[in-house]
Amino acid sequence: MTPTQQAFVLHFGEMGSRWGINRTVGQVYALLFLSSAPLNAEGITTALGISRSNTSMALKELQAWNLVRLRHLPGDRRDHFTTPDDLWEIVRTLVAERRKREIDPTLTVLRELEMQGPSGDDYADARIGELRELIEMMTTFHDEMERLETERLVQLLTMGRKLGALLDKVPGMRRKTTEKDA
Secondary structure (H helix, E strand, O other): OOHHHHHHHHHHHHHHHHHOOOHHHHHHHHHHHHOOOOEEHHHHHHHHOOOHHHHHHHHHHHHHOOOOEEEOOOOOOOOEEEOOOOHHHHHHHHHHHHHHHHHHHHHHHHHHHHHOOOOOOHHHHHHHHHHHHHHHHHHHHHHHHHHOOHHHHHHHHHHOHHHHHHHHOOOOOOOOOOHHHO
């Protein structure tokens, strides 16, 4: 690996724990992401200096997250792995998987709690309702963004300040001011 590749792989390993995955999974993903050709488990193990079992477990976890693709190369019986070429596909997959694992179960619990009726603690009931409404609003927004073609999504994301300025013209809509604005 080049020094740049090594720095990227090490960073992803460190960030993995902050993202809820272990260091090895982050490093394996980073290596595959930077690789111009699919890699087999032996190549991954050698490149990262990790055990074959760690490589195997990391690949299984990445496959469960739909972040790596299994590839078969002509004349080679070994499994090879790669990441999608399209960065937007990767981001969409990450968001969908995190939603499935974290947001949807929380929303289910909040709805179940509300369906049980008043708990006797008006403040707690109100907070649960507010949180459910916020998460539903966010998931509805995500659903709408997911339906957009990538080109349209890129256009929307690059609008930034223009979108804020447009909303400033809507009565009752004000931007949150920050230190940058001062």
